[in-house]
Structure formats: C-alpha cells, structure tokens
Amino acid sequence: MSQIIEVNGVSKRFKKRTLMKDVNITVNEGSTIGLVGENGSGKSVLYKMIVGLIEPDTGEVIVRGKRIGRDVDFPSNTGALINDPGYIAPYSGFKNLKYLAEINQIIDDEKIRDTLKRVGLDPEDKTKVKDYSSGMKKKLGIAQAIMENQDIIILDEPFNALDAKSVVNIRQVIKELQTEGKTILLTSHNHEDIEMLCNDVYIILDQEVVEFDEKIKEMYFSHQ
Numbered sequence: 001m002s003q004i005i006e007v008n009g010v011s012k013r014f015k016k017r018t019l020m021k022d023v024n025i026t027v028n029e030g031s032t033i034g035l036v037g038e039n040g041s042g043k044s045v046l047y048k049m050i051v052g053l054i055e056p057d058t059g060e061v062i063v064r065g066k067r068i069g070r071d072v073d074f075p076s077n078t079g080a081l082i083n084d085p086g087y088i089a090p091y092s093g094f095k096n097l098k099y100l101a102e103i104n105q106i107i108d109d110e111k112i113r114d115t116l117k118r119v120g121l122d123p124e125d126k127t128k129v130k131d132y133s134s135g136m137k138k139k140l141g142i143a144q145a146i147m148e149n150q151d152i153i154i155l156d157e158p159f160n161a162l163d164a165k166s167v168v169n170i171r172q173v174i175k176e177l178q179t180e181g182k183t184i185l186l187t188s189h190n191h192e193d194i195e196m197l198c199n200d201v202y203i204i205l206d207q208e209v210v211e212f213d214e215k216i217k218e219m220y221f222s223h224q
C-alpha cells in the first residue's frame with residue numbers, strides 16, 4: 001500500500017493557544033482513517049491543513065508527493081466536507097452542486113442527480129438551500145465531496161444531524177466508497193461509526209495526535 005497523505009511534524013497555534021504540536025500521520029491509499037477528540041481539540045483544523053485551507057506554523061503536509069502550500073494550493077482529486085460548507089442560499093441543492101460542478105466540468109447533470117439520490121436527497125426538490133434542514137445540508141455537503149468520484153474524501157462529522165435511517169444509508173455509502181478503493185478521512189463523536197468504518201484511528205490528546213489504542217479508547221469513551 002502506498003502512502004497518499006503525510007503529515008510531518010505539523011504544529012499550529014492560534015494567538016496564544018497551541019492547538020497541536022509535532023503531529024505526524026501517514027495515510028495509506030485506500031484506507032479509512034478516523035480522527036477523534038474533544039470539541040475544539042483541532043480535528044477540523046487538521047483536516048483543513050490537509051486540504052490547504054489553513055497553513056501549519058511548522059512542518060508540512062504532503063499529498064500524492066506534493067507539498068500543500070508550496071507545490072500545490074489544494075490537493076488534487078480530493079473531496080471535503082469540513083464544518084458547514086458555504087452554499088448559495090437561494091439555489092436548490094441540485095443547482096448548488098451544478099454550480100460547483102461547472103468549475104471542473106468533469107460530471108454531467110445525471111451524475112449530480114445520482115449523487116443526490118445516493119445520499120438521500122431528491123434531485124427534483126426545488127427547496128432553496130436556505131430552507132434546508134441541518135440534516136439535508138449535511139447530505140448536500142457529503143454529495144459535493146463525492147460527486148466527482150474523488151480519490152480522497154474527507155468527511156468531518158458526516159453523521160451529525162442525520163436521522164437514524166440516514167446514518168445507516170451514509171454508512172453504506174462510505175462502505176461502498178471503501179470498496180471502490182477511496183482513501184477516506186473521517187471524524188465522528190460516535191464510537192460505533194469509528195469502530196465500524198475505520199482501519200486506523202487517531203485521537204488528538206493534549207495537543208498531540210496519537211494512535212487510538214484499546215487503553216486510550218476505553219478511557220475516552222467511558223467519559224462520554
């Protein structure tokens with residue numbers, strides 16, 4: 001298995017607060033990584049550094065051999081749902097995805113419709129995104145992260161706000177993506193999602209990212 005993402009000696013602080021120091025992670029192509037940690041521990045920030053939205057203070061992020069921020073601004077062929085994506089509020093879900101698809105021009109309307117159905121949204125629904133529920137917005141975010149058949153898929157809290165049936169569906173979608181050989185980076189506060197879907201699990205603990213072994217797992221989830 002080849003390494004597709006490397007986080008080497010990354011540190012980040014905001015004003016006086018050190019969020020993480022000397023973080024090292026290697027992600028193998030085709031694997032699913034889980035990242036857990038308390039609210040505010042830096043999970044989204046770490047994923048934003050991987051996609052080039054936030055610059056590390058020290059260290060480097062390498063994706064497919066290219067250093068983010070030096071060789072490329074953003075990793076290629078990567079779909080990401082991190083926090084709440086900015087949607088065009090007066091547009092429908094379909095129209096939002098179509099607008100985004102026009103940037104790369106690699107998918108047609110049919111693929112957009114199929115992806116909306118795949119995540120549990122009705123492609124014909126004309127509801128404006130400003131009137132979407134939180135769960136619908138989350139599904140739309142997942143759709144934009146996978147619609148172009150991206151090889152690397154980053155899903156930060158994809159299950160938040162989803163009802164039980166939708167959780168089952170999105171877990172199934174993620175399993176299909178795994179079968180397709182995608183490299184997936186997840187976060188979730190739900191023990192079951194992480195256990196069920198991830199090959200390697202890390203936790204941000206005291207500003208460090210460490211492997212989430214059985215001992216730490218027991219300690220962490222027993223406090224939730």
Ligand SMILES: Nc1ncnc2c1ncn2[C@@H]1O[C@H](COP(=O)(O)OP(=O)(O)OP(=O)(O)O)[C@@H](O)[C@H]1O
Nearest residue numbers: 014015019037038039040041042043044045046157
């Ligand atoms: N651009 C920024 N400028 C200043 N502080 C920031 C910025 N982005 C994030 N932070 C801070 O970094 C910390 C970590 O935020 P992050 O969103 O990564 O947490 P998280 O682990 O994803 O939390 P949660 O589980 O609640 O989603 C927070 O205290 C947040 O306020």
